[in-house]
Structure formats: structure tokens, C-alpha cells
Amino acid sequence: MARRWMRVLRTPLGLTTGVLVAAVVVLAIVAPILWGDRADAVDTDNILTGPSAEHWAGTDGLGRDIFFRSLVAARLSLELALVATVLGVVVGLLLGTAPLLVGRRLGRLVTAGVNIAVAFPGLLLALFFAVVFGVGATGAVLAIGLAGAPSFARLVQTLVAGVASLDYVSAARVAGVGRVRILLRHVLPNIAEPLVVNATLAAGGALLAFAGLSFLGLGVQQPSYDWGRLLFEGIGTIYVNPMAAFAPGLAVLIAGLAFNLFGESVAKGLGVTTVGGVPVIPADDAKRSGADEDEHSTADTARPSPSDLVLDVQDLRVSFPGADGPIRPVRGVTFSVRHGEALGVVGESGSGKSLTALAVAQLIEEPGHVDAARLEFRGEDLREGPRAHRHLLGTSMAMVFQDPMTSFNPTRRMGGQLAEVAVHHQGMTRKQALARAVDRLRAVRVPDPGKRATQYPHEFSGGMRQRAMIGMGVMGNPSLIIADEPTTALDVTVQQQVLDLLQSIRDEDDVALVLISHDVTVVGEVCDRVLVMYAGRIVEDLPADQLDGGARHPYTRALVAAVPDMHTDLEQPLAVVPGRPVDPADVPVGCAFAARCPLADDHCRAVDPPLAPVGDGVSVACWHAGEPLGLDEETGELMEAETV
Template structure:
């Protein structure tokens, strides 16, 4: 970080404007000390004198030296401008972060108010607030600060929205971290650079605006004076002594340019776009090979969930507003997961796998809507919202995201991020929590965990980051781990290591696992049961050992056939699923897979088949379940096999 800022100062513009800003700030400090007496000295023998060797910019109506008054005025001018900038930045931060802090409804109201305020010119807002707060320096500071707040709030809102959608913020929320702490520890550090740059530019604008208000008589009042007040007085004698207005005018121009150009130089150098309660006892962790969890933890577990079910979801629906009506990417999903069970979820991109997991974890924000007739985790109703079950979600549900690079906050050390869960939910001190974080890194087979805990995410390889992410999930005593395509960005060897790690955690602590993946083979090897999703619905629910050869839905059979194995004939085209997945915004009537299915008939295109149980305990949603299919060797597409 420091190198990047030093690189800015090595550019001609950055160095020049940096020196100029430094000079202006030094002047504001030393000028009142050195020249206040000369600036206040009244000389009635030289009233309204023209510029001379004794008075470089002439004198005012009391014979006071205008040049020295302009130098001394630098302190008050900069002080007031910087205070106004601070007011604008603080107000902008509060308004811009409101959607994250206040929730859906209040956040939308605040955002709407900001959007309305941005539509008004800044000067008009400043004049309005100046009238509201009254004439004087205090009123002008509040007026300029609040007038600049809407544009800064818009910037903050845009940046916060971008960071709040990343995986490491979602992971912190699943861990039960409060909104305020998420903002301070995970969001603001990652948007600090553009905010600093724009605040620097705003200081230049505030300086000019404050001079303008003082010039109009709404700012600093006599006998105090700033550059705007001096400019106002100088204009009154412009025909007698033009230099009386030139000196404060040049001071405002140079200082304003210095801040604005320095901010632009920093923005260019950094590549930044500029736009205007219950303390819980510590749980003794179990190490690999040390057996199951402590009796206390197991007792808490049983007290929380007397049923064998860890997760019970009925008729889950997720919708988003669209131009022609609601878009429903998840349509009536029903499933359950028991202790120690591994449930796989497969399907093409857009089938609703990840949205189902996010809905269970309560990570879908407005304008998305999550509805379900039942959604219980360890006996707790998740429909009440994440905040009602923050401790439960933070300690009993873990989530491993797809991209290990975005799963951690890049500005914080790995150990600190893992420790956050223990500090919030297990009543540990920071030292105890860091020690547990090191132990958890060791438990997930991260080498040299003590040293690794002090490193940043970019110092970890992809596989190590994914292990650390799993380590964050097991900082508590999870009953359920949701792994959303945890091996997608990893090579084959590391993929197997991550899957083996998940399996070992499941075996040791009787943890339920929901594994979301595109890879049917991986799911078949790791899981006990498989849900196959298509167009936001479950089309088949079957034991994993029956995927290859026992699947009854044409879509499931096509997915399995599309995975090559050692017996695949390399001289023939690889099997494919013809056509494209259904657009959630335009789901056709009847079976959504009908357009791609070789068995589809008129009934399939008119009636959507329900998910019905079969005699072997599986479930399938198809009017032609189990009918024979063959592989067209010429095209690699599954086709209907006609009867004898």
C-alpha cells in the first residue's frame, strides 16, 4: 500500500501538487504565528494605499497590509474547509452505508432521499443550508458539508454494494458478525482508497465553496476574516486598488487547485475512479483423531435439535423483480438433511443450486424475496431472518464458497478473520480466539499454522485458502456445512484433498454436508444422496450409488452420460445435453426440460410433472421416468430407444 502511494509522488504531477499542498498546510500553521501582528497593525497614514515595496498588495480601509492578511487568513480558510469536508465525508458515509446498516425498507428510503438530493446543484444546496443554519462560520461549515454529502453518499453506496456482495462478507454474515462490525472490519477497509482520493478532491471544492459563501456575506463575519471575506472587501476597492482582490483571489485559486490536482494525481496513480449478547463458554475443540466433540458440546447439540433432522426445507421459493413480473429462479424446492448425511446438489449453471443454499443461509438481500412453508435449522425457524438466529448461524452452520480468493477479506490477516467467530459467539478473549484459530488451521491440515495465521489471504495458495475457509467454518461446532462448488477453482489433486478434508470433518463430528457441484462424479463419490435441479426445481432425488445406471429422469441420465470415463470411446463424439438451460425469466409451461428431452410429448409440454416417490425410496418428476434411452453415436445426444 505504501509503495503505491510513494509511486504517486514520483510522478511529475503528483510530486508538484504534493509539494504545493504541503506548502499550503505549512503556511496555514506558521503564518498566524509569524505575521499576525503585521496583519492587524492599523496605519491611518496609508489607508487604501497602492502596492509598494512596503505593502506588496496595498492596504485596506484601515491601512492594514492586505498581503499579510491573506497569508494569515490561510489558517481559518483551511480549517473551515477541512471541517466542512469532514462533515460531508461523515454524513456521506452514514447515508451511503445506510442500506447495509438499516436493512431493506429504511435503507431504500435513505437511498431515495440521497438520489433526490444529488439531482440538485451543490451550490443551490449550500445556499439553502446556509439560510437554514444562519449566517456565520458555523452555518457555512454545516451548509457546505451537508451540500457535499449526497454525492459522497452515492459513491459510498456504490462501493459498499460492490464489496457487500463478495464471499468474505457473506462468510462473515453467516458467522453471525453484526452489520456494524461487518462495515468497519470488512467493507470500509476495502473501499478506503477511493474514499480518501475523493475526500481530498472534496477538500479543494469545499475551500472554493467556503470562499464563495464568505464573499456573499454568508460565511465568516467581521472582525474575523478568511480568503472569501478578504475578497469581498477587496472587490469594494477594486477601482482604487485592484491588488486588494487579486491577493486573496490567487490564494483561493492556488490552494483549491493544489487539493484538486493532488487528488486527481492520486486517483490516476492508484487506478481509482473518482465520482463527485450472551457470552457463551469456550468450547474445547476436537483435534483430528481425538474422537468426537466434548460431552458439553454434544449435550448442547442435542438440546438444540432433538430431531434427527438438521435442516428441513419445504416449498422454498426465491424471486426477484423483473421487467414483466417476478423472476423465480427457485420454484418450490423441498428437501431435508440429517445428522452425518452428505447431500449432493447437481445441475447446470442457472438451475438454482447456489440460490437455494444462499436462501437457507439467509444471504439473499432485497429486492430478492425468500418464501417457504417451512425452513428449520436445528429446530429454529430460519424464516425469522438471520439476525434472529445470529448465534446459531455463526456457530452451527458453516459455508464454504466457490472462489477461495474472494472468501477472505484481503485487508485482514487469516488468523484474525477466523478468530472473529470465537470472539463474538464463544466469549473468548482475542488471545484465546487467535489460539483457537491456529488450532483450527492445524485441524484442516494447513502447514505451519502459527505462521500462516499471521499472513494475508494473497500469501496462501488456492488450496490453502479453501482449507482456511473450512477452518473458519469449524471454529464453532457446526451441525451443517454448505459447500458451494468448493473445488471449482482448484486443480485435480487439491480438489481431492479438499474433499477428503470435508469427509474427515463429517466422519469425526457427525456433521451434515450439503455439497453443491457441477461435477456429477464428485457428488457420486462423496455424497449419500443426490438432488438434481433443473430450472429452479428438484427433478430427481436418489441415492448417490444409483446415479450411474439407476437414474430415471432423462436430465439426470444426460448429466451422467456427459461425464467421460476410462471406457469412453475417443473415436466417438462426447455425450452432450442438447440445447440451452431455461431462462428463469421465461420458464415455459409444462416440464421445463421438455424442449431438450428426447422423450417429451404433448403432455410434457402442457403439464408440469410433480416430484413423486418411487418404490425404491427415490423421487422423480417426469411423465416418462425410467423409459429406455440410447446414445446417438453420431451426435453424442441421448435419444429414445424404440421398443421391439
């Protein structure tokens, strides 16, 4: 970090403006001490005189030296500008972080107010607040501070939204970390640089705004004076002594340019893009509206869970508001997981695998809506919300996300991040929690765990980050590990190591595992049972040893056929599932796979098949389960439905 800030001062513009800012600050400190008496000395024999060797910028109506008054005015000008900047930053932070702290519904109202305020020009807002709070320095501070808060709040909202969607924030929520602590420990440190840049630019803007208000007579009042007040008084005698207005005007120009150009230098040095003087960080700022309630009944069938049942999910549904009504990417998913069981979930991207896992872990936020006839973890009803079961979710359920680089906070050491779980849920001291973190890193086979605990995520390799992610999950005593594509972007050797590690944890502690993957081969090797999802539904539930050769749903067989093996003809194109996955916003009537299925008929396109048992521990949602598929004679691919 210090190296990056030094890089700012190594540029010609950064060094020049840095020296200017430092000079203005030093002047504000020493000028009243050195020249305060001379600036306030009244000399009736030299009233309204022009520039001379004794008075470089002339005198005012009481014979006071304008040059020294311009130097002394630096303190009040700078103090008021900085106070207004701090006020704007604090109010902007409160407004910008409101959606994260108070929830999306109330936060949406705050966001709407900020959007309205941003639509008005800043100067117009400042004048409005100046009239509201009254003439004087206090009213001007409040006016300029509150006028600058909306633009700062908009920036904070955008940055917070980008960071809050990352995996390490989700991991903190699973661990039961409160919203305030997530904000202070995980969000703000990662958006600090653009906020510092914006605050630096805002200080220059506040300085100019204060001079403007005082020039208009709405700011500093006599006997106090700042640069704007001196400029106001100098304008009255500009035809007699132009230097009376030139001296404070030049001071405003130099100080304003120093702060603004230094802010631009900081932005470039830290790699922050500015547009119109405002730092811009790419983020997803799509607006979301409130969620609609699902129309189906959620009556609980109320049956006791078996003693070995870890997770029991019945009729799970996830919906999001859409332009034409609710979008349901997860539609009626039902499954259960027992102690020590490994359950695989496979399907193409967009089939609802990850959303199902996030819904179980209580990580779906508004405007998303989760509903289920039953959603029980270790006998506890999770439909009561994450707050009611924070301790349970933080210690007994572990989430392993697919991208370990975004699963950890890049500004915090690995040991501290793992220790957070033990501090919050196991009542350990900081020292005990760090010792536990080192032990868990050792348990997941991270070499030299004591040293590694003091390092940052970027100092870990991809495989070690994934092991550390698993180590975070086992900081408590989990009964269930949900691994969402944990081997993505890892080479095959590291993939096998991660899978072996998950298997050893299962064997040692009888932990249940839900492994989400698009790799059918991996799931078939690791899991006991496999759920195949398509268009938000489970279309087949079968033992893993029947996946290759015993699958009955055309979609499952197409997924298996698309995996090359040692017997694949390299002279032919690789087999693929024809067509495109269903858009969750436009799920067709009947079987969602019908448009891509070679066995589909009119009945399939009209009636959605239920998930029904067909024997041998297999359940299939298909009207033609197990029937022979149409294959292309040349490529061996699954043929399009329309060509069969």
C-alpha cells in the same frame, strides 16, 4: 499500503502538488503567529495605498497590509474548508451506509433522497443551505458540508453495495457478526482508498466554495476574514488598487489547484479511476424494488423432526421482484439431511442450487423473499429470521463458498478472521480465539499454522485458502457444512485434497454435508444421496451409487452422459445437453425440461409432473421416467425434442 502512497509522491505531479499542499498547511499554522500583528495593524496615514516596498499588495480602507492579511487568512480559510469537508464525509458515510445498517426497506428511502439531492447542482444546494442556516461562517460550513454530502453518499452506496455482496461478508453474517461490526471491520477498510481520494478532492472544492460564499457576502463576516472576504473587499477598490483583489485571488487559486491536483495524483497512484473529479469503482448498482409476497399457502404440517434429522426443508421458495411479476428461481424444493449424511446437489448454472443453500443459511436479503412450509435446522424453525438464530447459525452451520479469494477480507489477517467466530459465539478472549484459529488451521492441514495465521489471504495458495475457509467453518462445532462448489478453480490434486478433508471432518464428528456442484462425478464419489435440480425444482432424488446407470430422469441421464470417461471416443465431439436452460423469469407451463427432452409429448408440455417415488429410494419428477432416450447415431448425444 505505505509503498503505494510513496508511489504517489514519486510522480512529478504528485511531488509538486504534495509540496504545495504541505506549504499551504504550514502557512496556515505559522502565518497568524508570525504576521498576525502586522496584518491587523491599523495605519490611517496609509489608507488605500497601492503596492510599495513597505506594503507589497497595498493597504485596505483602514491602512492594514493586504499581503500579510492574505497570508494570515490561510488559517481560517483552510480550517473552514476542512471542517466542511469532514462534515460532508461524515454525513455522506451515514447516508451511504444506511442500506447496510438499517435494512434495505428503510435504506431505500434514504437512497431515494440521496438520488434527488445529487440531481441538483452542488452550488445551488450550497446557496440554498446558506440561506437556511443564515449568513456567517457557521452557516457557510453547514451549507458547504451538507451540499457535498449527497455526492459522497452516492459513491459510498456504490462501493458498499459491491463489497457487501462478496462471500467474506456473507461468511461474517453466518458467523453472527452484527451489521455495525461488518461495516467497520469488513466493508470500510476495503473501500477506504477511493473514499480518501474523494475526500482530498472535496477539500479543494470546499476551499473554493467557501471563497465563493464569502465573496458573495454569505460567508465569513467582519472582523474575521478569509480569502473570499478579502477578495470581496478588494473588488471594491480594484480600479484604485488591483493588487487588493489579485493577492487573495491568487492564494485561492494556488490552494485550490494544490488540493485538487494532489487528489488526482493520489487517485492515479492508488489505481482509482476518476470521472469528472469523482472516484469511480465498477460495481453492480442495479436498482431493486420491494419483494412481492408469494401467492401459495405456507401452512405448516407440524410434524416432529426425527432425532437424527439435522435439516428439514419443505416446499422452499425464493422469489425476487421482476418487471412482470415475481421471479421464482427456487420453486417448491423439499429435502432433508441427517447426521453424518452427505447430500449432493447438481444441476446446470441457474438451476437454483446456490440460492437454495443461501436460503437455508438465511443469506437471502431484500428484495429477495424466502418462504417455506417448513425450514428447520436442528429442530429450530429458521423462518423466524436470522437474528432469532444467530448463535445457532454462527456455530452449528458452516458455509464453504466456491471462491476463497472473495470469501476472506483482504485487509485482515487470516487468524483474526477465523477468531471472529470464537469471540462472538464461544465467549473466548482474543488470545483464546487466536489459539483456536491456529488449532483449526492445523486441523484442516494448513502447514505451519502459527505463521499462516499472521498472514493475509493473498499470501495463501488457492488450495490453502479453501482449507482455511473450511477451518473457519469448523471454528465452532458444526452439525452441517454447506459447501457451494468448493473445488471450483482448483487443480485436480488440490480438489481431491479438499474433498478428502471434508470427508475426514464428516467421519470424525458425524457432521452432515450438503455439497453443491456442477460436477456429477465428484458428487457421485463423495455423497450418499444426490438431488438433481432443474429450473428451480428437484427433478430427481436418488442414491449416489445409482447416478451412473440407475438415473431415470432424462435430464439426469443427459448430465451423466455429458461427463467424458476413459471409453469416450476422442474422434467424436463431446456429448452435451441440447438446448439452453430455462430463464427463471419465463418458466414455461408444464415440465420445464420439455423443450430439451427427446421424450416430451403434449401432456409433458401442459402438466408439470410432481416429484414422486418410483422405488429403490428414488423419486423422479417425470411423466416418462426410465424410458429409453433418443440418441444421435453419429455423436451419441441426446437428441433434440423436436427431432425425436
